[in-house]
Amino acid sequence: MSGPSGEWGDGTRSVRAGEDPAVPGAPLRPSPVFAAPFHLADSPPRAGGADAYARTEHPTLRVLETALGELDGGRCLSFATGMAAISAAVLAVTAAGDRVVLPSDGYYATRLLGREELDRFGLRVEYVPTTAIEALAAGGGLDGARLVLLETPSNPTLDVCDIAAVARATRAAGVLLAVDNTTATPLGQRPLALGADMTVGSDTKALTGHSDLLLGHVSTGDDAVYDRLKGWRDRTGGTPGPFEAWLGHRSMATLDLRLARQAENARAVAELLAAHPGVTGVRWPWLAGDPSAELAARQMLRPNGVVSAVLPDEAAVARLVAAGRLWAAATSFGGLHSTVDRRAQWGGDDVPAGFVRFSCGIEDTADVVADLAAGLDSALDPAHGGPALGGLR
Numbered sequence: 001m002s003g004p005s006g007e008w009g010d011g012t013r014s015v016r017a018g019e020d021p022a023v024p025g026a027p028l029r030p031s032p033v034f035a036a037p038f039h040l041a042d043s044p045p046r047a048g049g050a051d052a053y054a055r056t057e058h059p060t061l062r063v064l065e066t067a068l069g070e071l072d073g074g075r076c077l078s079f080a081t082g083m084a085a086i087s088a089a090v091l092a093v094t095a096a097g098d099r100v101v102l103p104s105d106g107y108y109a110t111r112l113l114g115r116e117e118l119d120r121f122g123l124r125v126e127y128v129p130t131t132a133i134e135a136l137a138a139g140g141g142l143d144g145a146r147l148v149l150l151e152t153p154s155n156p157t158l159d160v161c162d163i164a165a166v167a168r169a170t171r172a173a174g175v176l177l178a179v180d181n182t183t184a185t186p187l188g189q190r191p192l193a194l195g196a197d198m199t200v201g202s203d204t205k206a207l208t209g210h211s212d213l214l215l216g217h218v219s220t221g222d223d224a225v226y227d228r229l230k231g232w233r234d235r236t237g238g239t240p241g242p243f244e245a246w247l248g249h250r251s252m253a254t255l256d257l258r259l260a261r262q263a264e265n266a267r268a269v270a271e272l273l274a275a276h277p278g279v280t281g282v283r284w285p286w287l288a289g290d291p292s293a294e295l296a297a298r299q300m301l302r303p304n305g306v307v308s309a310v311l312p313d314e315a316a317v318a319r320l321v322a323a324g325r326l327w328a329a330a331t332s333f334g335g336l337h338s339t340v341d342r343r344a345q346w347g348g349d350d351v352p353a354g355f356v357r358f359s360c361g362i363e364d365t366a367d368v369v370a371d372l373a374a375g376l377d378s379a380l381d382p383a384h385g386g387p388a389l390g391g392l393r
């Protein structure tokens with residue numbers, strides 16, 4: 001672990017990451033510095049000298065990046081969104097003609113990035129399912145590639161792959177490995193310690209967790225990769241401003257507490273869904289019998305709040321949303337509120353019409369379970385307009 005907070009537990013690290021040593025008279029938490037240009041001295045600005053212009057660096061961003069780097073165990077660069085971070089992770093280290101492997105079942109905008117943008121710039125993009133990448137890597141199928149991006153657990157189907165096994169193969173083949181760690185968060189999984197060259201996250205999700213800002217980041221233990229990423233960000237300009245950086249750092253201080261409640265709620269929700277006769281295909285990597293359970297227990301450090309399941313059809317999901325007082329329809333995940341997202345409505349995922357991603361919030365477990373149970377009964381019980389359950393199992 002890198003950084004001064006490495007020996008502490010998750011709660012302490014979440015609060016203390018990025019903080020300077022205490023100075024009498026200084027505020028307990030770092031304040032934002034709202035500036036685009038900074039006063040210059042009479043000599044030309046030099047790298048590592050005083051701040052000059054906030055697109056390349058600014059004090060509030062340094063605090064956030066120090067904090068995230070400590071949690072990730074590497075050097076961090078923040079970006080305006082998760083997609084800006086993923087684009088940087090791919091484009092900063094590749095050139096036209098390079099072979100790039102992306103998940104075929106991960107976040108759909110990452111696939112769109114490949115299809116609509118990377119292809120245009122002459123990258124040779126291939127898509128491999130999360131559960132197939134380890135065998136491909138072990139069989140020499142990645143030889144000649146420049147970059148592999150994993151997403152584990154994958155969004156939205158929550159499949160898991162063995163980062164360390166893929167990292168051994170990419171290292172041996174001279175291929176760079178990046179891992180989208182959004183669902184796990186840096187407290188839930190440490191891709192750099194497992195051998196990845198980059199860990200990437202949408203910090204819009206659980207990391208900041210209040211559904212009120214967009215952020216992303218890339219961390220790496222490789223100085224050459226860091227320099228490539230920094231140059232990319234300086235020139236393409238995806239730098240977060242001071243307010244986002246400050247709010248992001250403030251929000252991540254409660255990550256440990258939020259994840260703990262989200263996971264507690266997710267366990268109860270996954271068990272409720274698995275026991276319901278009208279629901280199929282329940283996935284939560286910590287649910288007994290889940291196809292990802294054994295690997296998740298070995299590779300991941302703690303559970304989180306994202307659960308997926310299949311309801312009979314679109315109408316059943318609509319009835320569930322209409323019946324719920326707590327479970328709101330919203331996309332994104334990892335926030336304070338419990339939400340339901342019918343993924344097929346976005347058109348990007350290869351999932352059934354009734355496939356739902358449940359994001360468990362931090363409300364009381366008994367309340368979210370009672371509200372969901374009532375919603376499911378009303379959505380799936382024929383007496384309340386649902387289809388007959390007999391045909392659904």
Ligand SMILES: Cc1ncc(COP(=O)(O)O)c(C=O)c1O
Pocket residue numbers: 081082083084086107109151155180182183201202203204205214215216332
């Ligand atoms: C796994 C994953 N990666 C990346 C992103 C993109 O993040 P952002 O919306 O912050 O650009 C998302 C967004 O949902 C995601 O789920």
